[in-house]
Amino acid sequence: MGNTIVQVRKSKLVTTLVKQRYLFLMLLPAIVLVFLFSYIPLAGWIIAFVNYRPGIGFSSLQWTGLQQFTNFFAKSNDYIYLLRNTLAMNIGSLITNLVTAFIFALLINEIRVRIFGKLIQTVTFFPFFISWVIIYSFSSSLFATSAGAINETLVGWGIVEEGFNFLGDPKYAWVFMIALGAWKYLGYNSVIFISSIASISNEYYEAAEIDGANRFQRAWYITIPSMIPTLIVLLILNSGWILNSNFEQFYLFTNPTNWERMEVLDIYIYKYGLQLLNFPYATAVGIMKTFVSLILIIAVNSISKKATGRAIF
Amino acid sequence: MKERSVSGIVFDISNQLFMMLILAVMVIPFVYIVSYSLSSPNMLKGGLVLMPSGFTMDSFKWAFEHPAVLTGAFVSIARSVLGPAIMLFITSMAAYVVSRTDLLGVKFFRKYFIFTLYFSSGIIPMYLLMGYLQLKGTFLIYIIPGALSVFNMVLIKTYIEALPKELSEAAVVDGANDIKLFFSVIFPICTPVFAAVVLFDVVNQWNSFMDVQIYNTMYPELHSLQYVLYNMLNQFSTVEQLKGAGERQMGAITPQTFKMAITVITILPIACVYPFLQKYFIKGLLIGSIKG
Numbered sequence: 341m342g343n344t345i346v347q348v349r350k351s352k353l354v355t356t357l358v359k360q361r362y363l364f365l366m367l368l369p370a371i372v373l374v375f376l377f378s379y380i381p382l383a384g385w386i387i388a389f390v391n392y393r394p395g396i397g398f399s400s401l402q403w404t405g406l407q408q409f410t411n412f413f414a415k416s417n418d419y420i421y422l423l424r425n426t427l428a429m430n431i432g433s434l435i436t437n438l439v440t441a442f443i444f445a446l447l448i449n450e451i452r453v454r455i456f457g458k459l460i461q462t463v464t465f466f467p468f469f470i471s472w473v474i475i476y477s478f479s480s481s482l483f484a485t486s487a488g489a490i491n492e493t494l495v496g497w498g499i500v501e502e503g504f505n506f507l508g509d510p511k512y513a514w515v516f517m518i519a520l521g522a523w524k525y526l527g528y529n530s531v532i533f534i535s536s537i538a539s540i541s542n543e544y545y546e547a548a549e550i551d552g553a554n555r556f557q558r559a560w561y562i563t564i565p566s567m568i569p570t571l572i573v574l575l576i577l578n579s580g581w582i583l584n585s586n587f588e589q590f591y592l593f594t595n596p597t598n599w600e601r602m603e604v605l606d607i608y609i610y611k612y613g614l615q616l617l618n619f620p621y622a623t624a625v626g627i628m629k630t631f632v633s634l635i636l637i638i639a640v641n642s643i644s645k646k647a648t649g650r651a652i653f
Numbered sequence: 654m655k656e657r658s659v660s661g662i663v664f665d666i667s668n669q670l671f672m673m674l675i676l677a678v679m680v681i682p683f684v685y686i687v688s689y690s691l692s693s694p695n696m697l698k699g700g701l702v703l704m705p706s707g708f709t710m711d712s713f714k715w716a717f718e719h720p721a722v723l724t725g726a727f728v729s730i731a732r733s734v735l736g737p738a739i740m741l742f743i744t745s746m747a748a749y750v751v752s753r754t755d756l757l758g759v760k761f762f763r764k765y766f767i768f769t770l771y772f773s774s775g776i777i778p779m780y781l782l783m784g785y786l787q788l789k790g791t792f793l794i795y796i797i798p799g800a801l802s803v804f805n806m807v808l809i810k811t812y813i814e815a816l817p818k819e820l821s822e823a824a825v826v827d828g829a830n831d832i833k834l835f836f837s838v839i840f841p842i843c844t845p846v847f848a849a850v851v852l853f854d855v856v857n858q859w860n861s862f863m864d865v866q867i868y869n870t871m872y873p874e875l876h877s878l879q880y881v882l883y884n885m886l887n888q889f890s891t892v893e894q895l896k897g898a899g900e901r902q903m904g905a906i907t908p909q910t911f912k913m914a915i916t917v918i919t920i921l922p923i924a925c926v927y928p929f930l931q932k933y934f935i936k937g938l939l940i941g942s943i944k945g
Contacts, residue, residue, distance in 0.1 A: 362831035363750045367762065370747030373801040377782075378769040384778025407674050444675070447668055460672050463679050465931060469923050471860035473879045477886055477916045478682045481689070481909065489685060493700045523678070528890030531935055555661055562739060588863050606776075606927075609810040614867065 349417050388624035394617060408624035418608065425514075426604040430582045432518045434575070437529050440522055442571055445533035450555070461534070472588040475520060479593075483507055483516075496610030503625065507593070510601035517593065517602070521586075536570040539565060569648060576644040580637035605629050669720065674790035684918070694906060712906045712914035722915060724874060725881035732795040732877065733922075737854040739800050741847060748809035749835050766803050768770055780867060789868045792875060795858070805850040808937060812846040813839060849937025852930050859922060882915050 357364075388408050390401045444464075451457040467475075482489050483506040491503025506512045526599060544562050553561065585604040594602040603611075605625070613622030681701070688702045696707030716722050751762050788794040816839070824838045865880040876884075923930075 342926065353757075360755075360831070363756055364656065364836065366746040367750040369743045370801045370806070371762075371765070372768055373743065373797070374766060374803070376786075377779075377798045378772075381778035381782050382772065384735030384774060384781060387778065387781070432793070447671065450664070450668055451672065452665065456669070456672070460676060462931060463676055466924075466927060467679065469856050469860075469927065469930060470920060471879055473860075473862050473863060473883050474916060474920060475885075477882065478686065479913065480886060481913065482682060482685065487909075489701045496700055497793060519848075526675075555664075591863065591866070609776060614780060619777055619781070623775065623777045626777060630773065630775060631819060639772060 385623060385627055388620050388627055390474050390620065392619050392620070404620065408620050409628065411621060412625055412628070421600060422603065422605050422608055425601060426583060426585060428514055429517050429604065430585065432514060433521045434578055434582070436518050436522050438571060438574055438578075440526055440569065441529035441533055444526060445530045445537060446559065446567070447536065448530070449537050450559070460532075461527065464530070465523045466527065467482065468528040470524075471612070472586070472592055475487040475524065475589075476592040479507060479520065508595060508597040510598045513593075513598045517589065520589070532574065533567055533570060536567055540566045573644060573648050576640050577645070580640045582636060583633050681834050686913045686916050688772035690910055690917050692910065694910055712910040713918070715902050715906055715911060716914045716918060721862065721873065721876065721881050721884075722878070722918070725876050726918070728792070728875060729878040731792070732861070733858040736796050736799060736858040737851045739796055740802055740805070740854050741851055743800050744802050744806050744850070745809055745840065745847065748806045749813055749839055751806070752810045752813040766806060770803055776867070783868055790872050794868050795861070795864060795877075797810070799854075799858075800845050802850070802854070805854070808850060809843065809846055812843055816842065831884070845933060845936055848929070848933040852926060852933055853937065855926065856923060856930065878915075882912075885912055885915055 389404060389406075391404050392401060448457050448460060451460070472599045480488070483491065483504075485491060485503045485505045485508070487508075491500075495503055504512065506516050540562065545558055548558050548562060562636065583605060585606045587606050587610070590604050590607050591604065591610070594607055606629075609622045609626050609629070612625070613620045681703070684703050685701060688705045689697070690712050691705035691708055691710070693707030693709045693711075698706075747766075750756060751759060751766070753759065753885055756762070783789050783794060783798075788797065807929060820838055820842070824834045829837070860879060861877060862879040863885060865875070865877050866883075869875040
């Protein structure tokens with residue numbers, strides 16, 4: 341009796357499999373690709389625990405345990421400046437980007453000439469699509485100390501005696517990186533805010549007008565409060581990625597004169613791994629970064645769920 | 654006609670002036686490089702150039718005769734066409750399959766893909782893997798690892814789930830199998846979401862620089878235009894160096910006008926697809942944010 345149930349179940353399974361064979365065929369390339377390029381590299385984490393060097397045979401590999409992890413924290417103080425730079429620029433960018441986009445969306449909503457508003461949106465969204473190499477090219481021609489157009493103008497007008505060294509001086513590094521990010525992402529970040537304003541029901545505004553509320557009161561009591569939930573959700577969700585820097589941006593703008601304020605975790609991993617070829621150490625630092633990020637994401641996700649009822653998973 | 658208070662008018666004027674300022678900050682870098690690249694160097698006086706002075710196309714002629722620029726343009730165009738096409742094919746099929754709730758083990762497959770959004774191995778294991786797979790030093794390294802995008806898959810799946818069920822039911826009654834059902838019924842009506850993910854992928858492929866830097870630095874024939882530009886920005890600082898690099902003298906140009914011309918060439922394709930990008934991408938972005 342029990343046997344027949346198992347058999348019926350089995351044959352049902354087989355019938356479903358046969359019936360869905362085309363579906364599995366369509367899914368197969370995706371499964372293989374994800375396995376190859378996302379799961380197999382995870383197995384490569386083993387490198388952090390052995391004395392791997394390029395060209396070394398598997399037989400001569402030795403277990404080194406957590407040595408690489410303790411090296412990072414005990415033997416070097418690198419983590420202090422790395423975390424300082426990474427967090428300073430990422431938190432700075434997160435807040436700057438959201439606040440500028442919030443205010444920008446609010447102000448663009450008050451532009452009464454519609455075509456002007458559309459024009460501004462079109463122009464500000466464009467830099468989102470250009471590469472960091474292009475921005476690097478802009479920056480070196482506009483902000484170079486002596487030959488940069490901005491410094492030339494400032495010196496020419498007699499505003500400053502000597503040009504600012506935005507690209508090389510560590511004291512400008514953080515502000516400069518945050519500003520470039522704000523320039524690139526302003527239009528992109530404001531899209532969600534603009535759509536959240538657009539979704540506010542007109543009835544609120546009509547009712548407020550009947551009650552005699554002027555424009556500023558309508559913005560203050562209706563528009564801004566309706567945008568706040570979006571702001572909070574974006575703030576919480578984005579703070580999960582706070583250890584991840586834009587690799588290209590920092591690869592291009594980090595140089596021997598400003599590195600102490602510029603070098604972030606991702607660049608450090610690249611430097612130790614692919615330039616100094618210390619694969620175990622670089623992998624170990626990468627693993628720690630991934631785990632701390634994951635904990636952050638899970639934490640902010642549950643905070644978001646509690647606070648706003650919205651979550652990514 | 655609505656009431657216009659004094660404070661309202663003052664606000665409107667200052668708001669518009671502020672928006673003009675933002676507009677200027679956004680536009681000036683582009684105007685500057687275009688004007689600079691179209692100017693004769695001996696006419697340039699320094700400072701911000703907002704109009705070409707001594708109009709000349711010499712730097713562009715030069716750039717288009719430079720072998721590295723031509724190779725770079727070819728590589729960039731090839732990857733921006735092939736990459737998104739293959740990505741769409743594989744990703745859209747997978748998205749359709751995991752949108753089917755009747756699929757055996759559908760919950761497992763969804764988790765299998767989503768997991769990778771939060772857990773990445775990092776740069777070193779990836780680098781070593783590319784070596785083992787012998788993808789380093791090949792064009793395929795630009796295409797294959799990105800042929801499935803889990804993020805795009807989620808976007809497409811969300812879109813498919815919102816489609817009316819009657820469409821596919823009718824096709825099933827007609828006796829179509831799943832492959833035919835997907836390509837002849839579902840695929841054609843997903844155009845808006847496909848446009849968004851494909852355009853975004855085109856831009857990503859065109860803009861990519863890091864994969865060349867990490868894997869293919871040693872292979873000049875595989876350098877993308879972005880990478881060629883990066884090399885030029887760092888290499889040539891004098892006219893002599895340009896000549897030394899096998900350039901023949903052609904009109905009056907300086908390394909700076911040359912660099913600016915390549916920068917303009919690199920931006921142009923993005924500017925050409927921008928109207929479509931803006932139209933479809935905002936839609937895609939909003940689909941994603943509603944889900945998120």
